[in-house]
Amino acid sequence: MQQTHSSRSGPAEGEQVPVLSLSHAAKTFGPVVALADGTIHIEAGEIHALVGENGAGKSTLVKILAGLHHPDSGDFQVAGQSVQFRNVAESKDAGISVIYQEPTLFPDLSVAENIFIGRQPKGRFGLISKATMVREARKLFERLGVPIDPTRIAEGLSIADQQIIEIAKAISLDAKVLVMDEPTAALSGVEVERLFSVARSLRDRGTGILFISHRFDEVFDLCDRITVMRDGRYISTHRTADVTVEQIVREMVGRDIGALFPKTPAEIGDVVLKVDGLSRAGVFRDISFEVRAGEIVALAGLVGAGRTEVARAVFGIDPYDAGDITFDGRKLRPRNPQVTITAGMGFVPEDRRKQGLVMDLSVARNVTLTLRNKYTTAGLINGGAERRAAQEWSKRLQVKTGSQEYAVSTLSGGNQQKVVLAKWLATDPRLLIIDEPTRGIDVGTKSEVHRLISDLAGRGIAILMISSELPEVLGMADRVLVMREGRITAELDRADANPESVMHAATSSAGGTL
Amino acid sequence: MSSALDHKNATTPAPDAGARGAVASLLRMRELPVLIALALLVLVTYLINPLFLTAQGVKDLLLNATIIMILAVGQTLLIITRNIDLSVGSMLGLVAFGTGSLFSAMPDVPIIAVFVIGMAFGALLGAVNGALVTLAKVPALVITLGTLYVYRGLNNAWAGGKQYFAGDRPEEFGALSVNTFLGFPVITLLAIVVVIAVAIYMSGTRPGRDLYAIGSDPDAATAFGIKVSKRVFLAFLANGALAGLAGVLYASRFNSVGATTGTGMELTVVAAAVVGGVAIFGGSGSVTGAALGAVLLTTITSSLTALRVDKFWQQAIVGVLILTAIIIDRVASLRTAKKLRISEARNV
Numbered sequence: 001m002q003q004t005h006s007s008r009s010g011p012a013e014g015e016q017v018p019v020l021s022l023s024h025a026a027k028t029f030g031p032v033v034a035l036a037d038g039t040i041h042i043e044a045g046e047i048h049a050l051v052g053e054n055g056a057g058k059s060t061l062v063k064i065l066a067g068l069h070h071p072d073s074g075d076f077q078v079a080g081q082s083v084q085f086r087n088v089a090e091s092k093d094a095g096i097s098v099i100y101q102e103p104t105l106f107p108d109l110s111v112a113e114n115i116f117i118g119r120q121p122k123g124r125f126g127l128i129s130k131a132t133m134v135r136e137a138r139k140l141f142e143r144l145g146v147p148i149d150p151t152r153i154a155e156g157l158s159i160a161d162q163q164i165i166e167i168a169k170a171i172s173l174d175a176k177v178l179v180m181d182e183p184t185a186a187l188s189g190v191e192v193e194r195l196f197s198v199a200r201s202l203r204d205r206g207t208g209i210l211f212i213s214h215r216f217d218e219v220f221d222l223c224d225r226i227t228v229m230r231d232g233r234y235i236s237t238h239r240t241a242d243v244t245v246e247q248i249v250r251e252m253v254g255r256d257i258g259a260l261f262p263k264t265p266a267e268i269g270d271v272v273l274k275v276d277g278l279s280r281a282g283v284f285r286d287i288s289f290e291v292r293a294g295e296i297v298a299l300a301g302l303v304g305a306g307r308t309e310v311a312r313a314v315f316g317i318d319p320y321d322a323g324d325i326t327f328d329g330r331k332l333r334p335r336n337p338q339v340t341i342t343a344g345m346g347f348v349p350e351d352r353r354k355q356g357l358v359m360d361l362s363v364a365r366n367v368t369l370t371l372r373n374k375y376t377t378a379g380l381i382n383g384g385a386e387r388r389a390a391q392e393w394s395k396r397l398q399v400k401t402g403s404q405e406y407a408v409s410t411l412s413g414g415n416q417q418k419v420v421l422a423k424w425l426a427t428d429p430r431l432l433i434i435d436e437p438t439r440g441i442d443v444g445t446k447s448e449v450h451r452l453i454s455d456l457a458g459r460g461i462a463i464l465m466i467s468s469e470l471p472e473v474l475g476m477a478d479r480v481l482v483m484r485e486g487r488i489t490a491e492l493d494r495a496d497a498n499p500e501s502v503m504h505a506a507t508s509s510a511g512g513t514l
Numbered sequence: 515m516s517s518a519l520d521h522k523n524a525t526t527p528a529p530d531a532g533a534r535g536a537v538a539s540l541l542r543m544r545e546l547p548v549l550i551a552l553a554l555l556v557l558v559t560y561l562i563n564p565l566f567l568t569a570q571g572v573k574d575l576l577l578n579a580t581i582i583m584i585l586a587v588g589q590t591l592l593i594i595t596r597n598i599d600l601s602v603g604s605m606l607g608l609v610a611f612g613t614g615s616l617f618s619a620m621p622d623v624p625i626i627a628v629f630v631i632g633m634a635f636g637a638l639l640g641a642v643n644g645a646l647v648t649l650a651k652v653p654a655l656v657i658t659l660g661t662l663y664v665y666r667g668l669n670n671a672w673a674g675g676k677q678y679f680a681g682d683r684p685e686e687f688g689a690l691s692v693n694t695f696l697g698f699p700v701i702t703l704l705a706i707v708v709v710i711a712v713a714i715y716m717s718g719t720r721p722g723r724d725l726y727a728i729g730s731d732p733d734a735a736t737a738f739g740i741k742v743s744k745r746v747f748l749a750f751l752a753n754g755a756l757a758g759l760a761g762v763l764y765a766s767r768f769n770s771v772g773a774t775t776g777t778g779m780e781l782t783v784v785a786a787a788v789v790g791g792v793a794i795f796g797g798s799g800s801v802t803g804a805a806l807g808a809v810l811l812t813t814i815t816s817s818l819t820a821l822r823v824d825k826f827w828q829q830a831i832v833g834v835l836i837l838t839a840i841i842i843d844r845v846a847s848l849r850t851a852k853k854l855r856i857s858e859a860r861n862v
Contacts, residue, residue, distance in 0.1 A: 068737070089739030104734035106727045108797035117727055118740060120720055127718035 017080045019044040019208040020065070020096065020177045024234075025074030027060050034060040038074065039234035040227050042177060042208040047199060049219040049240075050212045052229035052252055053503075054303060054468045058212055061229070062181050065210075066098040067091030079176060097170030098179040101186065103162040107155035112137035114154050115169045140168040144198050160191035167198060178202060179210045184218060185304055196222055214302050216245045216507050228252055245508070246500070253470060253499030263454045263476050269293030272431050272462040273345075275314060278323030283309045284486040287323070291431060296453065296463040298477035300470070301506045306486040307466045308350060311433045314464075315347045316340040328430060341370065346424030348417075350435040350466070356420040357408050364390035364404040367422045393422040397452060417449055421456075431462040438472060450476060470499055482506050545803040547842065548790055552810045559817035566820045569697070575813055576702040577691060577767060581606075581760045582808040583705045585779065586786040587712050588756035590804040591749040593787055594716075595729045596796030597647065597654040599750060602757045603779035604665035605639045609761025610771040611669055614678025617687070625687055632762035633755045639665060640754015644747035654750075662780065670773045677772035683765065691767040701763050708756065709805045716801055725749060729796025785832075786811050789839040811835075 018041040025038035038061040042048045052058050063069040064076070067085035076083050078094045085091045091098075105114045112133045113120065121136060123129025137150035146164050154162070163183055170178050180199070184192045199209055199222065213219050219226060220240055228235040228251040235251050271290045278287040284306040291297045299307045312318040314325055316337040325332045327343055337347075349356050357366050367390040390404050397418045401411055408419055417437065424432055437453060438446045453476065457463050467473050473480055480497040482490040482505035490505035559566045585602050592599050609632045616628060639661075646657045680688055690700045698706075716722040724745050728735045735742050765771050790807025792799030811832065818828045 087739060088737060092739060104731060104737055106730035106734060106797070108730040108793075109723075109726060113723065117723060117738065118720060120723065127714065128720065128723065 016043055018042055018077075019079055020210075021075075021077040022061070022064065023075040025061070025064055025071040025076065027064065027069055027071050033232055035064070035071070036232040037234050038064060038071070038229075038232075040210070041237070042210055044176070044208050045203055045206045046224040047203050047209040047211055047222055049223035049226040050210055050229065051214070051216075051219060051226060051248060053470060055231075056229040056252070057232035058229060059181070060232075062098060062179055062210075062212065065091065065096055065177075065179055067096075092173060095174065095176035096179065097166070097173060097175035097177070098181065099163055099166040099170070099183055101182040102159060103166045105154040105157070105162055105165060108153060110151055110153055111148060111157075111165055112150035114165055115140065115150075115172055136172070137168065140172055143171070144168060146194065146198075158191075159186045160188075160195070163187075163195065164198070167202075171202070175207065177208045177210065179212075181212050182214070183211075184213060184215065192218070214507055216248065219248075220245065230254065245504075249500055249503045249507075253503055263296060263450075263478070264458055266294040266454075266458040267460075268295050268478070269460060272328060273314070273464070274324075274326040275310075276324045276326070278310065278313060278320055278325065280309070280313060280318070280320045282486075284313075284483075287488055289481055289488065289491070291462045291464050293430070293460045293462050294457050295478045296457050296465055296476050298473040298480045299464065299466045299483060300468075300473045300477075300480050300502050301483035303468055305483040305506070307483050308435055310483070311347070311435060311464065311466055315345060315433060317347075341427065344428070344430035346370075346427060346429040346432045348420050348424060348432065348434040348437070350439060352413075352416050352420055356423075357416060359409040360407050362405045363394060363399065363401050363408055363411070363419055366408050366419050367393050367426055370423055370427050389426060390422075393426050394419070397422045397425070398448070414446070414449060418452070421449075421452060425456070429461060431464065432456065433464045433466070435466045436468065437465060438467075438469070470502060473502065474498065484508075545791055545800060545806055548803060548806045548810055552806065552813065555810070555813060555817055559820050563820045566817065572697070573694065573699055575809075575816055577699050578812040578816060579809040580699070580702045580705045581764055581767065582779075582782055582786055582812055583805045584708055584756050584760045584763070585783040586790065586804040586808040587709055587801045588753035588760075589783050589787050590790075590792050590799060590801045591712070591716075591725065592654065592746075592753055593729075593784075593792050593794060594796055594799060595725050595746050595749055596732060597746060597749070598658065598784065599640070599643055599654065599753050600658040600780045600784075601639070601643060601662040601665050602753070602760075602783055603776040604662050604669065605636055605754060605757040605776075606761040606764060606779060607669045607771075607774070607776035608639065608665055608672075609636050609758045610764040610775045611673050611678070611773070613762050613765035614682060614771045617683045618678060621684065625684070625690075628687070629759065629762055633758040636758020636761060637751050637755040640757065641747070641751045643754065644750025647750065648743040648747045666777070669775075673773035675773070677770045678765075680769045687766050691763070701766060704763070705805075708759070709801055712801045721745065721748075726797060729793075730798075782811060783808075785836050789836060791839070794840070807839075 020040070020042040022038055022040050025035060026033075027035040027038070035057040038057060040048070040050065040061065050058055050061070060069060064071050067088045067090055070085070076085075078096065083090075083094055085094070106117065109117065112130075115137050116133050120128040121132040123132060134150045141148050141150070141164075144164060144167065146161075148157075148161055148164065154165070157165070167178070178199075183195060187195065196218075199211070203209055211219070211223055223240050225237055225239055226243065226248060227237045228248060230252055238248075270293055272293050273291040275290070276288050279285045287310050289297065299310070301307055309318060313320045313334070316332065316335055316339065319335050325334075327340070327345060330343065332340060332343065353359060358369065361369075364387050368386045387404060394401070394404065399411070399418045399422065400415050408416060411419065421432075421434075434453065438449050450472070453463060453465070465473075465476060467476075474497055477497065478494050480490075480492045480494075480502060481488050482492065482502055484506050489508075490501065492501055492505075556567070565571060585606070589599060589602065612635055613628060613632055616623060616631065643654070643658055643661055646652070646661070647654045650657070690704075693700050695703060716725065724735070724740050727738070727740055728742050728745060732742060761776070764775065768775075786808035787799070787804040788794055788807070789810060790799070790803035790805065792804050792807075814832060814835065815828055818831060819825075823831070
């Protein structure tokens with residue numbers, strides 16, 4: 001796929017100056033390039049979609065617009081004026097309002113005060129006039145057609161209402177550009193409709209709106225133009241009317257995946273884990289799948305599709321309402337991770353720092369954490385046996401640490417991940433659930449982690465891998481289960497899994513009716 | 515999409531009519547229990563021992579509350595921002611001893627100048643705390659625990675075994691704690707003026723509201739562009755100035771000032787704020803509540819004495835009061851948190 005930004009980076013047509021125009025913005029964090037070419041042009045009175053995979057650089061771009069990040073290079077104009085925001089306040093003053101997926105309101109303050117904080121209307125003696133503030137807030141909500149009581153405190157409001165409050169704030173700030181970062185992810189259907197009608201009425205009043213979403217039905221329903229990003233780069237901008245979902249998906253994922261993460265073929269054995277009709281109200285529904293010995297099954301989908309929740313239920317951390325989990329031919333009782341571990345299941349969580357490791361303990365202690373009983377004599381931990389076991393596993397996984405006694409917090413992300421893997425391998429598991437195996441790990445170590453996982457499968461361990469990174473899924477998995485909004489919408493064999501098919505199942509609303 | 519639509523979101527806005535009054539009284543509720551408890555305490559003690567409310571008795575109650583009241587107001591500024599200053603007792607001690615030294619070195623110094631110098635000294639000490647907290651980004655609890663000892667050490671080194679007595683100070687200065695105006699001791703009136711001024715600042719000015727926002731969600735405050743460090747620093751400075759004022763008043767009210775003046779006071783001050791309904795996790799509460807908490811705490815000690823309760827039991831009763839206040843606060847916040855969870859339920 002050729003880069004097309006050089007020929008299309010300007011406004012699509014017409015002489016109108018875009019109300020917001022970011023060209024070729026770059027942002028690096030140390031060696032990590034978060035944004036290589038951030039380019040977007042938003043016109044007044046349009047709703048402009050920004051789409052891309054997880055990690056395509058959308059969030060970084062939004063943070064630049066919001067004044068949270070400062071681009072290393074590139075050109076940034078608001079209403080034809082060059083700008084360089086040093087902080088959030090300057091971005092706000094320039095007329096940019098950002099609404100995040102989960103707005104950050106002040107829970108202890110009233111709704112009205114949340115709208116006007118820092119610029120409360122003043123009355124007598126230069127003091128804040130609460131009456132004026134409440135009246136103004138009420139007017140804003142009337143304009144939006146949403147009945148929210150301005151005098152109540154913000155604590156306890158639904159996400160949808162919190163977003164409406166943010167929009168009211170944006171209107172009262174006279175925002176020229178409204179950026180909505182995945183606003184619909186946590187909303188119900190009715191709430192989404194309400195948000196869209198508010199967005200449309202703002203557009204008709206001349207506000208430029210940037211709408212970020214993974215849901216193509218919403219993008220095509222609401223937006224006038226679509227900009228695609230991939231791997232931190234601008235790819236293209238289209239009028240919604242001139243383009244199809246398939247075309248957009250292709251541009252989002254169109255990269256050479258091939259030999260990045262080679263999975264060595266392993267002998268596929270018997271069924272180790274069988275999940276049948278697993279459901280939990282409001283979280284996931286009717287989840288059925290199998291994982292065989294030596295097989296890597298990827299659970300793909302967008303963040304929030306319910307993948308981690310399924311894994312936690314399988315492992316026995318979270319409860320479920322219906323369905324059966326059979327492990328090694330034995331039915332597992334829900335909510336009993338201790339039994340699950342003894343039966344031979346391991347769980348490597350997404351957030352290593354919080355759930356997988358005790359950061360201040362030594363490497364040795366972490367590795368043997370799950371096995372304490374194996375190395376105890378009369379209730380006391382036998383330090384020698386513990387050290388020997390830890391040493392062996394650290395060596396086999398090539399954990400790079402000066403000493404087994406160093407605190408885990410001193411290791412790099414990749415090596416921490418190896419320690420977590422070592423911890424579980426020491427229990428000699430039959431199945432490992434690995435949630436986002438390479439999140440936050442630098443590129444070099446990533447492939448090491450992948451080789452390791454592939455090795456494990458080669459030794460006959462069944463692997464259930466949750467991953468939001470498409471290349472990882474396609475490179476590693478023997479089979480891909482795609483989840484969307486709490487359901488499995490597709491099961492693809494390695495041969496059938498390609499970026500388009502996975503992305504389609506993960507995003508298309510048609511998948512929801514399967 | 516069957517399950518996506520059948521979930522109706524739980525949030526229904528409160529009925530508008532009379533909502534303002536309802537919420538206003540809800541906000542005031544944090545102080546209401548303290549006021550009721552205070553009224554009951556005074557009434558019951560008076561019924562059992564009528565000597566409790568003689569003119570002198572009332573005056574003593576107010577005088578006892580005055581200094582803690584001022585300190586509690588300062589402390590509230592910090593607790594509302596999710597900070598704390600444990601060094602207030604030491605700051606008060608340094609300023610009180612400094613006041614004694616000042617009078618001894620310059621017996622003719624104008625009283626107003628003593629107040630200005632004392633508050634400036636306190637502000638300096640508070641600013642050191644504020645600078646350490648905001649620059650080093652270490653929790654205030656740790657920093658001010660350190661300066662508690664540092665300031666106390668300075669006081670020890672400076673004072674040694676030396677003490678200044680009331681006789682060393684001009685008579686008009688001591689008279690501030692003796693003379694009354696409309697039945698109120700002059701220094702109590704001063705404290706009330708402080709409470710009212712800070713209360714207005716907190717509820718009626720933008721920087722005052724910023725303090726609430728910072729304590730309510732520090733990250734959101736930063737994201738919103740509130741100058742968090744500056745506001746927190748100034749709150750520490752203001753708390754120091756108020757501790758300085760309390761130190762000067764201490765020198766006026768009590769006979770002697772020396773190396774140990776104000777030791778242990780910080781705990782009473784924090785307790786007063788908590789009893790007065792200031793949320794220890796920041797974001798809500800008021801200086802009026804904290805001041806009432808100070809009056810309640812000091813009055814309960816007096817009334818237990820008036821009721822001839824064993825001195826050992828008095829502390830336990832004060833402790834129970836503090837726990838009750840914290841539990842009420844916790845239950846209230848758990849209830850709102852539960853509400854939040856319900857309305858946040860995911861619509862998968």
